[in-house]
Amino acid sequence: MIHVLVRHKIAAIFRFGVVIIFASAWTAFAQGHLSVSSTTDGHGLFSYTFDRVATSPYIWEVSPNSGGIFVQSHGILDVISPPGWTATVDANEMINWLPTSGAMYLGQPPVTFSVSSSYSGAVLYDQPFLSGDYQSGGVLGALCTFPDHQGGAGGYETFTFLGPQVVPEPSFFALFSLAALFVRATAGVRSAKMRQE
Secondary structure (H helix, E strand, O other), X not given: OHHHHHHHHHHHHHHHHHHHHHHHHHHHHHOOOEEEEEEEOOOOEEEEEEEEOOOOXXXXXXXXXXXXXXXXXXXXXXXXXXXXXXXXXXXXXXXXEEXXXXXXXXXXXXXXXXXXXXXXXXXXXXXXXXXXOOEOEEEEEEEEEOOOOOEEEEEEEEEOEEEEOOOOOOOHHHHHHHHHHHHHHHHHHHHHHHHHO
16 A cells, blocks of 8 residues: 555656656747847837747737736836727736737737836846846747747746836834934034024
């Protein structure tokens, strides 16, 4: 009986290992088919242009019912979508762009999305996808052959981009310290005036 249990555990561990190896290989395969260039105007407007890597035999297909383009941002004032696309923004300021109808192929032709932010400083969003304040973006969809759009195996690709840099709010301690310095400085001025009189 114990022999059978050990065999089942070994088989389960082996299957899990195969799944991990396959998922890792697919992730590595699914990277490098998308080119993302990001720009900012220095006044809070950030734009992202998606294009197909010219040497890749594949292209990303995104459809209205699955996947999309995911971009983290901060201080969002407005989200600008190109024709044929719509955007939703969740409570964590994660933007999800989806086609409004039918499948769209990223990079055929190049397509640009923009975000207007209350923050004008820029920082590279390169932290692991779905973790951290400055996490990389992601495309979730189907990887198809180019130019005939055959296949359609599901997957994702991550990308880094420039986005709004959050200006930290002053802490209570910092505000208290500034107030103490102000009180001390004004007390010194009053003391000097009293000595002059």
